[in-house]
Amino acid sequence: MxxxxxxxxxxxxxxxxxxxxxxxxxxxxxxxxxxxxxxxxxxxxxxxxxxxxxxxxxxxxxxxxxxxxxxxxxxxxxxxxxxxxxxxxVNAHDVADHAMALLLGWWHGIPSADRQVRSGGWRDTLPPRSSLRGRRAGVVGLGRIGHAIAQRLHSHEMPVRWWGPRDKPDVEWKRAESLLALAEWSDILIVASRADPQNAGQIDAAVLRALGAGGVLVNVSRGFLVDEGALIGALRDGLLGGAALDVFAAEPTDATLWSDVPNTLLSPHIAGFTRxxxxxxxxxxxxxxxxxxxxxxxxxxxxxxx
Amino acid sequence: MxxxxxxxxxxxxxxxxxxxxxxxxxxxxxxxxxxxxxxxxxxxxxxxxxxxxxxxxxxxxxxxxxxxxxxxxxxxxxxxxxxxxxxxxVNAHDVADHAMALLLGWWHGIPSADRQVRSGGWRDTLPPRSSLRGRRAGVVGLGRIGHAIAQRLHSHEMPVRWWGPRDKPDVEWKRAESLLALAEWSDILIVASRADPQNAGQIDAAVLRALGAGGVLVNVSRGFLVDEGALIGALRDGLLGGAALDVFAAEPTDATLWSDVPNTLLSPHIAGFTRxxxxxxxxxxxxxxxxxxxxxxxxxxxxxxx
Structure with missing residues (x-):
């Protein structure tokens, strides 16, 4: 043959x-x-x-x-x-690891902690953080990446829920009734949705408002999934607690966009960028x-x- | 009564x-x-x-x-x-979370990634990292903190072993025959030993040499457990790949000690510093x-x- x-x-x-x-x-x-x-x-x-x-x-x-x-x-x-x-x-594990690096980097203030020590300071001028344990983590999109993220969040003793357009009966995490309901429930919202045009702008002003002043957004999927103008506005106005972003509406992102936006941690689309x-x-x-x-x-x- | x-x-x-x-x-x-x-x-x-x-x-x-x-x-x-x-x-979960924040912050280059975006750069001038999955993680001391760290490492799809002075039969992770054997096996060595005088200097030049040029040391226990002079020497000479440290021989640590030591991530003893x-x-x-x-x-x- x-x-x-x-x-x-x-x-x-x-x-x-x-x-x-x-x-x-x-x-x-x-x-x-x-x-x-x-x-x-x-x-x-x-x-x-x-x-x-x-x-x-x-x-x-x-x-x-x-x-x-x-x-x-x-x-x-x-x-x-x-x-x-x-x-x-294929590199869901890499992207999930980076989502955690962004979340923990933000939550534990890693860049400012490092700067503090190197400038001769110590912790007395840093505010104590709050514990991560028990914080509610919502995952948007439970494909391979979202699932790998959920597994990691779970190991940090955080309750996990998710939302995606299709239910997944074999999944151990509870699916929220809607993206908005997930954002309302969550202290931390991690975007791992499929980079599909029909998901464009799904993280809009209403979702950010539901996440709220104590909430943190993490995005390791694509920048176009988030209404970046609404995000910047919410951070500036203190209506959102923080954001840790690997992806942006335009890439490279314009650094001046972020220069006076508080409580952000940024990385240059490196989540899946491994050898x-x-x-x-x-x-x-x-x-x-x-x-x-x-x-x-x-x-x-x-x-x-x- | x-x-x-x-x-x-x-x-x-x-x-x-x-x-x-x-x-x-x-x-x-x-x-x-x-x-x-x-x-x-x-x-x-x-x-x-x-x-x-x-x-x-x-x-x-x-x-x-x-x-x-x-x-x-x-x-x-x-x-x-x-x-x-x-x-x-009591706050083993907080300390374990911070150990992961340091490890992931180091591994994913979080401070430099953030600086890169804010200075208008992008990923093309950053080297790709290697995947964390499959990297061997050794935990020194498997008390409450060490156990919480092991659980988190496991969720990142990393093989975990540990060493401590007493065997723990109910533990799912394999115990190395010695601290030196653990360091030889490990790509990443996380110090979570008891802050006991008899553990002073346990991470000595021989352990650092065994961890090697591709290895990373993370310490969230106490600075006196590590021979800090040997650590700085090994990092300077490229005999150790990197170090992410929350604790130091003297605290606050002298910032000039670290100013020309490559591949370090530092935080000011904040692992357990939560509200x-x-x-x-x-x-x-x-x-x-x-x-x-x-x-x-x-x-x-x-x-x-x-």
Whole structure:
């Protein structure tokens, strides 16, 4: 039997085929009509033309290397019942760790504590913090990242609830009735929603008001999920207790936007920025392609948002 | 029956007796010989004279409000079989949270990330970090604080081992054969040992060498447990990867000691410095006294170090 034919549109992935090729026949560059007839899988970067898709009658899977797939027409794939897999969640643990680094960094005042010692000061001019134990932590979006965050919060003896558009029956944490109800319940709200256009602006002025003057917002998903103007206003007016942000409406964010906004901790979109991420993304791509040919359920298919 | 007699040597605790008195007959100030005959419990601050102890023939418990008891002669109490309880471990969760804030703050470069964004920079000039998942975490001392730290580390998907002078059969984490073996195994070593003179200098040059150039030391216990000169030397020479410290050989620490020491994160002994700590210490004192009169095992007796 001839080996399966995999079309590789990304030169980087073709060059690293030893890392992910389990014995497929790889095709790169121009595709003859004869080969096009036999391609079942495309291994791609974050974009792929509909013309190419249309030239591959047996295409069943697009295995995208990256988390984002802005240059791939999902609706077009759906019409042909072609599956799409991505790197989604591959470094959920890294992103969750960073969410905790931001939360604890904010809560324990790590940058100012460090500055205080280095400037010859001591704790007498710092206010005592309040205990984290028992503070209520709400997680927005309970995908792989949100779940990893919830597990970490739980170890800090914090009650955890979550909200997402779809209920998840097997989850040990209680789902709030709405995003607004979650924000009202929470002392700390951590945004781990899917970076989907339909979630744009979901953390709006009403959610921030519900979180309140004692509340802290943490965002490790995407900046466009938060109404950044409303956020800055709420922090300035003391209507929100604080914010620890890895992502911004525009990136790099304009530093002057934040210069007089109190109680913020900022990082430059580094939540998933680890040395291991690239290799892990390759491994996940390999596993998705392997599962396809083995007839097993795909590891990280893009589902329709509810 | 007459209520039990409790002698209160701390004016602060006498003033706050409504918070902890469960119906005892309280005695403060000078003690008549008649009353001295009947005192079974002393509620104290961190010091108590042997002369007073000797004047109380039926004394069975000294319930000390604070964690430290430097002004109480433990050997003298032992000779009379008088128990001593303290605030030890009362804010183990706070200290454990701070250990994680230091570890994650160091690992994720939180102070420099924050400075980077505020100065108009972005992540392109920061090196990617390595993933925390899978890094080996060693906990020195598995008392209440060490255990709370281990639980948190575990949630970050890190293998955990520990070392302490006494084995603990019910513990789920593996005990290393020695402190040196733990340091050799660990990528991250977190010091949560008992602040006991016999542990002084336990983190010495050999332990730091075993932890190595890729290793990070976190200390939330006491500065005297670490050979600070050896630590600074190892960091300067690149023989140790980094250090995140809440405690120092002398406090406040001299800022110039640290000004040219690379890869450090410092905080001014704030691990247990929370608004809730005082009330929690009172509650623990009340519980120890209650247990004594109820004939139940004390909550936090000072044990002999093994």
């Amino acid at each position: 001839e080996p399966p034919v995999v079309l590789v549109t990304s030169p980087m992935l073709a060059a690293r085929q030893a890392d992910w090729n389990l014995g497929y026949r790889l095709v790169t560059g121009d595709v003859t009509p004869e080969v096009a007839e036999r391609v079942e899988v495309v291994v791609s970067g974050d974009s792929l033309s509909n013309a190419l898709i249309d030239s591959l009658p047996r295409l069943k899977l697009v295995a995208c290397f990256s988390t984002g797939y802005t240059g791939i027409d999902l609706a077009h794939l759906r019409r042909r019942a072609i599956a799409l897999t991505t790197a989604a969640g 291991e991420a690239g290799a892990d993304m390759i491994a996940q791509l390999r596993e998705n392609v392997r599962r396809y040919f083995a007839g097993e359920p795909l590891l990280t298919p893009v589902e329709d948002a509810a | 007459e209520p039990p007699v409790v002698l209160v040597t701390s004016p602060m605790l006498a003033a706050r007796q409504a918070d902890w008195n469960l119906g005892y007959r309280l005695v403060t100030g000078d003690v008549t010989p008649e009353v001295a005959e009947r005192v079974e419990v002393v509620v104290s601050g961190d010091s108590l004279s042997n002369a007073l102890i000797d004047s109380l023939p039926r004394l069975k418990l000294v319930a000390c409000f604070s964690t430290g008891y430097t002004g109480i002669d433990l050997a003298h109490l032992r000779r009379r079989a008088i128990a001593l309880t303290t605030a030890a471990g 809730e700590a005082g009330a929690d210490m009172i509650a623990q004192l009340r519980e120890n006294v209650r247990r004594y009169f109820a004939g139940e095992p004390l909550l936090t007796p000072v044990e002999d170090a093994a």
